[in-house]
Amino acid sequence: MAxxxxxxxTDDLKNAVETSKVLVVGAGGIGCEILKNLxxxxxxxxxxxxxxTIDVSNLNRQFLFQKQHVGKSKAVVARESALSFNPDVKxxxxxxxxxxxxxxxxxxxxxxxxxxxxxxxxxxxxVNRMCLAADIPLIESGTAGxxxxxxxxxxxxxxxxECEPKAAQKTFPGCTIxxxxxxxxxxxxxxxxxxxQLFGEYDADxxxxxxxxxxxxxxxxxxxxxxxxxxxxxxxxxxxxRQWAQQSGYDSAKLFHxxxxxxIKYLLSMHNLWExxxxxxxxKMNELPDAVAGSSKDNSAEGLKDQxxxxxxxxxxxxxxxxxSLKTKFEDLQSKNxxxxxxxxxxxxxxxxxxxxxxxxxxxxxxxxQKTRFxxxxxxxxxxxxxxxxxAIIAGxxxxxxxxxxxxxxxxxxxxxxxxxxxxxxxxxxxxRGLNPPNEKCYxxxxxxQIAVSVxxxxxxxxxxxxxxxxxxxxxxxPDAVKDSTGDVVISSEExxxxxxxxxxxxxxxxxxxxVLSVDDFVQNYSLQVIINHREAEHNKPxxxxxxxxxxCQPKAExxxxxxxxxxxxxxxxxxxLLDEVEETPSAKAERKRKQDSAEESPxxxxxxxxxxxxx
Amino acid sequence: xxxxxxNELTDAEAxxxxxxxxxxxxxxxxxxxSSRVLIIGLKGLGAEVAKNITLAGVKxxxxxxxxxxxxDDICSQFLVPRDQIGKNRAEASLARTQNxxxxxxxxxxxxxxxxxxxxxxHAFEAICATKCPTDQLLRLDKIxxxxxxxxxxxDVFGFFGFMFxxxxxxxxxxxxxxxxxxxxxxxxxxxxxxxxxKTTVKRSSTFVPLQxxxxxxxxxxxxxxxxxKSESSYFLMKILLKFRSENMRDPSPGTRSADMEELNRLxxxxxxxxxxxxxxxxxxxLSMVFAEIGPVCAIVGGVLSQEIIKALSQHEAxxxxxxxxxxxxxxxxxxxxxx
Ligand SMILES: [Zn+2]
Numbered sequence: 001m002a003x004x005x006x007x008x009x010t011d012d013l014k015n016a017v018e019t020s021k022v023l024v025v026g027a028g029g030i031g032c033e034i035l036k037n038l039x040x041x042x043x044x045x046x047x048x049x050x051x052x053t054i055d056v057s058n059l060n061r062q063f064l065f066q067k068q069h070v071g072k073s074k075a076v077v078a079r080e081s082a083l084s085f086n087p088d089v090k091x092x093x094x095x096x097x098x099x100x101x102x103x104x105x106x107x108x109x110x111x112x113x114x115x116x117x118x119x120x121x122x123x124x125x126x127v128n129r130m131c132l133a134a135d136i137p138l139i140e141s142g143t144a145g146x147x148x149x150x151x152x153x154x155x156x157x158x159x160x161x162e163c164e165p166k167a168a169q170k171t172f173p174g175c176t177i178x179x180x181x182x183x184x185x186x187x188x189x190x191x192x193x194x195x196x197q198l199f200g201e202y203d204a205d206x207x208x209x210x211x212x213x214x215x216x217x218x219x220x221x222x223x224x225x226x227x228x229x230x231x232x233x234x235x236x237x238x239x240x241x242r243q244w245a246q247q248s249g250y251d252s253a254k255l256f257h258x259x260x261x262x263x264i265k266y267l268l269s270m271h272n273l274w275e276x277x278x279x280x281x282x283x284k285m286n287e288l289p290d291a292v293a294g295s296s297k298d299n300s301a302e303g304l305k306d307q308x309x310x311x312x313x314x315x316x317x318x319x320x321x322x323x324x325s326l327k328t329k330f331e332d333l334q335s336k337n338x339x340x341x342x343x344x345x346x347x348x349x350x351x352x353x354x355x356x357x358x359x360x361x362x363x364x365x366x367x368x369x370q371k372t373r374f375x376x377x378x379x380x381x382x383x384x385x386x387x388x389x390x391x392a393i394i395a396g397x398x399x400x401x402x403x404x405x406x407x408x409x410x411x412x413x414x415x416x417x418x419x420x421x422x423x424x425x426x427x428x429x430x431x432x433r434g435l436n437p438p439n440e441k442c443y444x445x446x447x448x449x450q451i452a453v454s455v456x457x458x459x460x461x462x463x464x465x466x467x468x469x470x471x472x473x474x475x476x477x478x479p480d481a482v483k484d485s486t487g488d489v490v491i492s493s494e495e496x497x498x499x500x501x502x503x504x505x506x507x508x509x510x511x512x513x514x515x516v517l518s519v520d521d522f523v524q525n526y527s528l529q530v531i532i533n534h535r536e537a538e539h540n541k542p543x544x545x546x547x548x549x550x551x552x553c554q555p556k557a558e559x560x561x562x563x564x565x566x567x568x569x570x571x572x573x574x575x576x577x578l579l580d581e582v583e584e585t586p587s588a589k590a591e592r593k594r595k596q597d598s599a600e601e602s603p604x605x606x607x608x609x610x611x612x613x614x615x616x
Numbered sequence: 617x618x619x620x621x622x623n624e625l626t627d628a629e630a631x632x633x634x635x636x637x638x639x640x641x642x643x644x645x646x647x648x649x650s651s652r653v654l655i656i657g658l659k660g661l662g663a664e665v666a667k668n669i670t671l672a673g674v675k676x677x678x679x680x681x682x683x684x685x686x687x688d689d690i691c692s693q694f695l696v697p698r699d700q701i702g703k704n705r706a707e708a709s710l711a712r713t714q715n716x717x718x719x720x721x722x723x724x725x726x727x728x729x730x731x732x733x734x735x736x737x738h739a740f741e742a743i744c745a746t747k748c749p750t751d752q753l754l755r756l757d758k759i760x761x762x763x764x765x766x767x768x769x770x771d772v773f774g775f776f777g778f779m780f781x782x783x784x785x786x787x788x789x790x791x792x793x794x795x796x797x798x799x800x801x802x803x804x805x806x807x808x809x810x811x812x813x814k815t816t817v818k819r820s821s822t823f824v825p826l827q828x829x830x831x832x833x834x835x836x837x838x839x840x841x842x843x844x845k846s847e848s849s850y851f852l853m854k855i856l857l858k859f860r861s862e863n864m865r866d867p868s869p870g871t872r873s874a875d876m877e878e879l880n881r882l883x884x885x886x887x888x889x890x891x892x893x894x895x896x897x898x899x900x901x902l903s904m905v906f907a908e909i910g911p912v913c914a915i916v917g918g919v920l921s922q923e924i925i926k927a928l929s930q931h932e933a934x935x936x937x938x939x940x941x942x943x944x945x946x947x948x949x950x951x952x953x954x955x
Contacts, residue, residue: 001690001691002691002692002907002909002910005687005688005690005691005869005907006869006870006872007868007869007870007872007906007907008691008774008869008906008907008909033914036694036910036914037910037911037914039694040690040691040692040694040910041691041909041910041911056631056632057631057632057634057635059632059671059717060632060633060634060635060636060671060672060673061635061636061671063667063671063716066715066716067718084697085694086690086698087698145639146639146922303624303642304624304625304630304637304642305627305630306630307642378638383635383638385635385636385638385639386635386636386639387635387636387639387672387922388667388668388671388672388918388921389668389918389919389921389922389925390918390922391918392664392667392668392914392915392917392918392921393914393915393918393919395911395914396910396911396912396913396914396915396918397911397915397946398911399910399911399914400775400911400912400915400943400946401946403911414945414946416946418948420932421933422935422949422950425949426949426950426951427947427948427949427950428919428935428939428948428949428950429915429919429941429946429947429948429949430947430948431945431946431947
């Protein structure tokens with residue numbers, strides 16, 4: 001090991017390497033490479049944590065794992081493999097989530113530094129807060145394909161991970177998904193929603209049936225459509241898709257007819273929608289076209305199995321087959337626990353087949369080009385390509401920056417980017433020229449932070465405030481909230497303490513426009529003032545929105561040359577920096593319930609200027 | 617150059633290589649799986665390249681090294697098990713390399729480069745030489761030129777590293793993104809949106825022999841103009857290659873102070889001969905070139921491996937023709953030298 005051989009490192013570095021305890025969060029693509037570099041460099045006290053298990057698709061880059069390890073804990077196997085490089089190192093492996101309260105601020109304080117090798121924003125945000133609270137240096141890193149980056153996060157010295165607003169998740173208006181899809185992704189999102197409606201966790205926001213409240217369809221047309229429907233079925237009472245499916249025994253012919261014929265006919269009756277659009281074509285299961293419409297595949301004989309386009313007839317067959325398998329699995333689960341449900345997983349064959357078939361049938365109906373199962377998997381699973389070489393380069397840079405920290409040269413830990421092509425100065429691995437100072441308005445790392453949130457105080461419940469605002473959006477783990485003016489407890493992290501008020505609306509709790517809540521997260525040692533702005537809920541608009549700091553958080557980019565015209569159309573390819581090494585596994589989902597359709601696992605985009613400074 | 621193999625990927629390959637096929641495409645993966653790669657020198661950098669190339673899924677990897685694994689190798693050589701120190705490096709690295717990917721045919725070769733006839737090297741699509749003396753590098757490049765074999769070489773000295781590629785005339789497909797205005801279909805938003813459209817274009821690039829890159833005259837144009845701005849890496853490389861030729865080894869931590877003196881002497885000699893001011897290579901850089909630092913092997917090995925993958929798959933523009941990693945700033949830059 002480098003540190004054990006005299007004459008390789010300076011004495012200072014040698015001693016620091018041999019005596020410093022470090023934490024590696026994540027044992028995926030970057031984590032494996034970091035662990036190797038740490039062991040080879042002579043670190044003797046390492047802790048690694050990852051809640052994931054090994055998948056076959058990891059093996060092209062996560063080189064500490066082999067085929068026989070598939071299904072096992074990443075952290076545990078990574079430890080075993082790394083120990084073979086040097087059996088004398090102490091490596092503690094935790095097959096666990098770093099977000100758990102067990103990993104407290106005091107836990108973090110035992111480390112000289114933390115090296116992040118994560119694949120999702122929620123965990124990154126959390127570790128960011130823990131390292132700020134523990135006041136220890138954090139090296140953050142991420143890759144996507146050929147691109148990667150490394151940056152130091154140190155309280156009061158640099159930007160924290162949450163200093164700049166990250167690109168919002170890509171979402172689509174409900175009526176586009178339900179009524180007027182125009183792109184393949186709309187059909188794929190619809191397919192995933194359908195899966196959840198039938199087998200997954202119920203979510204009223206993810207309805208798949210025609211949306212009669214579509215403002216575009218408003219007026220007489222919508223009403224007449226509603227009447228037609230009432231007449232046809234003799235019953236205006238609307239039932240959920242799940243209920244409907246259960247009543248029909250998940251019969252594939254009946255479901256097909258409802259989803260791809262009756263619902264489409266119903267949409268057609270909303271005339272306003274089709275004045276400027278191509279009308280959808282209702283389909284009957286026994287009259288499906290054998291053609292592969294909308295796709296011009298001349299190479300259908302070549303390619304991967306998943307890259308062969310399906311005809312609509314085939315889609316119908318795959319729809320029926322996967323529906324029946326999923327039904328069996330679902331009923332099996334429910335017989336054991338009535339509240340249990342399936343979780344959509346791109347690596348589950350039936351779940352993936354079902355979404356691909358549904359998406360393509362719907363695309364055909366709306367005259368949208370169909371996609372192969374291979375492409376649908378990328379889009380539905382938010383798969384970010386990943387290769388060994390980029391991970392190796394980034395992990396190398398992480399550990400070189402760790403050396404800088406050990407030599408108390410934090411000011412030298414400049415962020416570094418790596419790209420497919422050199423920049424105009426011929427730089428391929430590009431260090432910034434200095435550290436990026438913290439954003440004074442950051443709602444996480446500045447002193448006494450504040451944030452304003454727009455909600456409908458008459459509709460939003462206390463429970464939703466906790467789950468959707470504080471936990472999901474603001475990434476807290478165990479928040480307590482009190483009204484600033486009165487000190488009344490609104491949300492308590494003590495189990496059961498507030499059960500009686502959970503279903504009450506904010507207004508009923510006296511939380512109105514302008515009310516200030518003091519929110520504390522004990523685990524993250526994080527306090528935040530949340531200012532409630534009332535805004536009436538509108539159809540198809542997000543019902544919760546972060547307004548930011550009351551004084552409106554402005555990224556400090558004024559001194560930078562603006563990105564030429566800017567807007568969302570001016571960015572060059574090289575300006576799009578992707579951050580995560582994304583694993584998008586079901587276990588990550590279990591860790592934190594998230595919406596299925598949005599690109600929640602998608603990498604953080606950062607716009608870079610052609611030179612080295614981040615502009616957001 | 618490899619012709620597209622008509623054999624399709626197996627389901628096992630499709631599963632294992634899924635995340636990279638989604639990046640470089642199926643055709644690239646097919647080209648890789650019919651490529652035979654020779655990796656010369658199995659110290660830290662060679663181990664990184666062997667790892668990355670084997671993981672990528674080429675047809676075969678041949679590990680060639682005539683030396684024995686030493687105690688110093690453990691700084692960065694993770695393919696040699698501890699109990700194999702003292703054994704031949706290529707042979708000692710074989711099992712772990714093979715374990716990285718059972719679908720690649722990995723073999724070891726213990727005979728020195730100089731002892732192999734030219735014909736031996738004809739059996740590869742790409743050759744990557746590390747820890748090789750300059751005369752053998754020049755010989756290998758010449759053989760590769762005659763047979764249109766993609767030639768790479770590179771080294772890591774301590775915290776410093778570099779690589780060179782001679783792909784002769786290289787044809788490749790490059791994905792370019794253009795922003796084309798498209799009208800959105802939503803009646804509510806009729807504004808024009810510029811959307812990225814990806815297209816693939818065929819390009820080609822011409823490389824020069826290693827000799828040209830090593831013989832750059834910095835007193836003549838165009839290099840004399842660039843000298844002031846250019847950083848120290850090229851000159852440091854010249855000094856280190858000279859050290860290797862004269863001492864038949866690299867600077868070693870065990871003989872650090874003697875080697876530092878020798879490096880300083882060579883710095884004077886090399887830079888004076890090239891008419892380069894001595895301050896071009898600061899003394900502190902000379903103190904950073906001992907052994908092979910693991911993280912640096914990972915960086916230079918990552919870039920070098922990606923260049924081999926790009927060349928074999930004919931996908932994306934290769935770096936023409938040198939890459940340097942300067943440890944003072946964590947800066948990696950590409951430079952075209954000798955063209
Ligand atoms: Zn911050």
